[in-house]
Structures are given as C-alpha cells and as structure tokens.
Amino acid sequence: MGRREHRSPSEQALRWVEAAVGGNARVVRTARLVGGLTATMDRLSVVAGGREVDVVLRRWAGDQWRDWGPGLVDREAAGLRALAGHELPVPRLLAADRSGGRTGVPALLMTALPGHPARSPKDLADGVRKMASVLSRIHRVPAEELAATDPHGFDERTIHGWTRDAGLAGAVNEAAAGAHESARQPVFVHGDYQPLNMLWRDRALSGVVDWTFAGSGRRETDVGLCRLGLAALLSAEAAEEFLNWYEKEAGVRVDPRCDLRSLLAFGSGWLSHASEQMPHSAPADHQAMAERVETVIRAALARLG
Numbered sequence: 367m368g369r370r371e372h373r374s375p376s377e378q379a380l381r382w383v384e385a386a387v388g389g390n391a392r393v394v395r396t397a398r399l400v401g402g403l404t405a406t407m408d409r410l411s412v413v414a415g416g417r418e419v420d421v422v423l424r425r426w427a428g429d430q431w432r433d434w435g436p437g438l439v440d441r442e443a444a445g446l447r448a449l450a451g452h453e454l455p456v457p458r459l460l461a462a463d464r465s466g467g468r469t470g471v472p473a474l475l476m477t478a479l480p481g482h483p484a485r486s487p488k489d490l491a492d493g494v495r496k497m498a499s500v501l502s503r504i505h506r507v508p509a510e511e512l513a514a515t516d517p518h519g520f521d522e523r524t525i526h527g528w529t530r531d532a533g534l535a536g537a538v539n540e541a542a543a544g545a546h547e548s549a550r551q552p553v554f555v556h557g558d559y560q561p562l563n564m565l566w567r568d569r570a571l572s573g574v575v576d577w578t579f580a581g582s583g584r585r586e587t588d589v590g591l592c593r594l595g596l597a598a599l600l601s602a603e604a605a606e607e608f609l610n611w612y613e614k615e616a617g618v619r620v621d622p623r624c625d626l627r628s629l630l631a632f633g634s635g636w637l638s639h640a641s642e643q644m645p646h647s648a649p650a651d652h653q654a655m656a657e658r659v660e661t662v663i664r665a666a667l668a669r670l671g
C-alpha cells in the first residue's frame with residue numbers, strides 16, 4: 367500500500383506522555399490510528415488516579431519533518447489553545463514538544479474525542495446540517511492571535527486537467543482568476559475541514575480533529591473544502607445543502623469565487639487519499655467522484671452570476 371513504516375512511541379515519548387497526564391500516570395496500551403498520511407498518530411490508554419483515559423499523540427517522525435515539524439506543532443498547539451473554552455467538540459491540548467527535545471521528534475499530545483470516523487453520518491441530511499453548524503461556531507472563535515493560514519493556496523488554482531469537460535475547464539480557469547472579495551474580516555480557519563476529519567457518535571458530531579493547519583484566514587477555505595469533500599465522497603446535493611446551512615447558521619454570504627477556488631483543490635490524488643484514510647469504505651470510482659465535483663463546480667460558477 368506504499369505506507370510508511372509505523373514505529374510505536376519510544377520509551378522516552380511514553381514517559382513524556384505520562385508526565386503530561388500527571389498523577390503517576392502509566393500508559394497501558396498504544397494503538398496506531400488510521401490515517402497518518404503525514405504525521406504518525408497513536409491513541410494511548412493511560413491509567414491515572416485509578417481511572418483510564420485515552421489521549422492522542424501526533425509525532426512528526428522522519429527527516430522530512432525536521433524543518434517543518436516544529437512549526438506544525440506550534441500551529442496546532444496555538445489553534446487548540448484558542449479553541450479551548452468555546453464548548454466545541456475539539457481536543458484539549460495536553461502538551462507540545464516542538465523541537466523534540468523531550469520525545470525525540472516534534473510531538474503534540476491531546477485528549478481523545480469520543481466517536482468514530484465515517485464516510486457518511488448515519489443520517490446524511492442531519493449530519494450535513496451539524497457539519498455546517500459546528501463550522502459556523504468554529505469561525506466565531508477569536509483568531510487575532512493566530513498566524514495566517516491558506517493551506518490549499520487557492521489563489522493560484524486552476525482546474526488541473528482532471529475534468530473531461532473542456533468548456534467547464536475554460537470557464538473555471540477564467541472565473542478563478544477574477545477579483546474576489548478580499549480583506550473581509552479574517553476568521554478562525556480549521557484548514558482541513560472535511561468529512562475525514564470528523565468523528566460521529568450516534569447522530570452527534572462528536573469530534574473535529576486534525577488542527578495542523580489551523581490559523582486565521584478566509585471562511586471559504588473551510589466551506590469550499592468541506593463541500594469538495596462531501597461531493598467527492600458522498601453527493602453533490604450534500605455539498606449544496608452544506609452551503610445553504612452554513613450561510614444560514616453563520617448569517618453571512620459565502621464569496622462564490624473563493625468557494626470555487628477551494629473546490630479546485632480536487633485532483634487525481636483524492637481517490638488514493640480517501641482509500642488510505644478509509645480502507646474499507648472509500649469510493650472506488652474516480653470518474654464518478656470527478657463528476658460529482660464537476661456538478662458542484664458548475665453550481666458555484668452559476669452563483670458568480
């Protein structure tokens with residue numbers, strides 16, 4: 367599967383986790399988490415004060431992270447600190463080792479959230495509304511202290527040759543290059559807000575994870591990416607419903623050109639990415655996936671008027 371080798375946390379890392387949890391904590395189990403396309407993720411069960419709790423350790427192991435790892439730890443830690451106290455279903459920061467001085471590699475420790483990842487919430491219509499509502503609340507968290515984020519770099523986007531519809535490609539490239547509403551009030555941006563980073567328990571959206579790209583930026587960065595994820599994994603209708611609910615819940619109009627630019631983050635890598643993250647339930651058909659995304663892109667173009 368071309369996966370990187372997974373190494374269990376070192377003794378040094380385990381001792382660091384125990385010290386961070388406190389109360390004579392002992393790690394009693396470790397389990398690799400699915401995903402980990404970039405970072406190495408483990409869920410650790412820790413017994414402290416007679417109680418067992420789960421925590422999640424993200425490690426930036428490998429030479430390629432020597433330069434970037436500390437900044438990514440800083441970014442996620444700053445995001446989680448800013449989110450604390452806002453009653454959102456997000457992890458609490460327990461400790462950060464930006465340089466790897468304590469654990470060997472840049473690392474971040476957070477609480478584990480309840481629930482499980484799913485390609486689709488059990489009740490899709492209700493789940494889409496919850497995704498929109500939680501995102502509107504994330505976007506209300508003060509972000510003045512945070513670094514700017516624009517992880518998909520949509521200002522340079524064009525439609526990268528994955529569509530078979532040449533007319534659509536031409537219209538999109540022209541539209542994406544046009545002026546958009548800039549300098550609107552920046553908001554707290556998750557940076558990778560899409561269905562693969564959500565956890566569900568029954569019908570509740572019980573967790574939003576993966577805050578590595580959190581920062582201050584445009585709301586469309588999250589809105590467009592979530593719409594893209596919904597279209598790619600599920601349906602174009604779900605992506606359109608998400609936009610309707612988001613605009614209602616947030617009380618703002620999404621800039622259609624910025625939305626369109628985020629939608630253009632789609633590409634040929636999405637199918638393999640989805641199957642790495644969801645080995646048992648990923649969509650199998652790239653063409654069907656691309657056609658659902660095209661439907662949403664056409665609707666976004668129509669909104670430009």
Ligand SMILES: Nc1ncnc2c1ncn2[C@@H]1O[C@H](COP(=O)(O)OP(=O)(O)O)[C@@H](O)[C@H]1O
Nearest residue numbers: 399401402403404422457477478479483575576
């Ligand atoms: N705080 C957390 N609580 C529970 N599960 C988590 C937590 N953080 C991550 N996970 C699980 O691990 C998976 C991978 O973590 P994520 O942060 O999304 O990294 P990546 O996308 O780089 O693999 C998530 O999809 C989720 O299932």
Ligand SMILES: [Mg+2]
Nearest residue numbers: 401562563576
């Ligand atoms: Mg993720």
